[in-house]
Amino acid sequence: MMPLGYSYKTKDEAHIARAQLHEINASYKDLSQVCRNINGMEIPEAVSLLESAKLGKVPIRYEKFNKKCGHRKELGGKRGRYPKKSARILLEVLRNAIANAHHKGLGEKLFVRHASANKQNIYPRIASKGRANRSDYETAKVEIVLEELK
Numbered sequence: 001m002m003p004l005g006y007s008y009k010t011k012d013e014a015h016i017a018r019a020q021l022h023e024i025n026a027s028y029k030d031l032s033q034v035c036r037n038i039n040g041m042e043i044p045e046a047v048s049l050l051e052s053a054k055l056g057k058v059p060i061r062y063e064k065f066n067k068k069c070g071h072r073k074e075l076g077g078k079r080g081r082y083p084k085k086s087a088r089i090l091l092e093v094l095r096n097a098i099a100n101a102h103h104k105g106l107g108e109k110l111f112v113r114h115a116s117a118n119k120q121n122i123y124p125r126i127a128s129k130g131r132a133n134r135s136d137y138e139t140a141k142v143e144i145v146l147e148e149l150k
Helices: 028-038 043-054 084-104
Strands: 016-024 110-123 137-148
Touching: 016 084, 016 110, 028 043, 028 084, 028 110, 028 137, 043 084, 043 110, 084 110, 084 137
Parallel strands: none
Antiparallel strands: 016 137, 110 137
């Protein structure tokens, strides 16, 4: 298996904490939009957004992959959805990154420097009995990088 690294490169490794999750059975498109919404947020704000999105109380704004997507009053008329599964997965990775930051000895003032989700693998699924139906099984990869506020 190929070693998987981080896409975010930096020279200052002492002030950042990282976490990633591989082979996720979730939509990488939904995960990428949730990542886009928490990018640049401070940790308490990001955790509260993901917890309320996990429960379906707050919509997540979709700037991409938003065809046939409804407009949400809470977002000021912008397009959005309620990706509960993606919010739950991202909250798990964010809590892991926070634990890594505490283990590393970083301070309490952290923010999300980088959050991204990408497609990882595609496994072909072909229907039996000679039918020409094919629906691929796609997995995703999520990574989060936290940095100390200066």
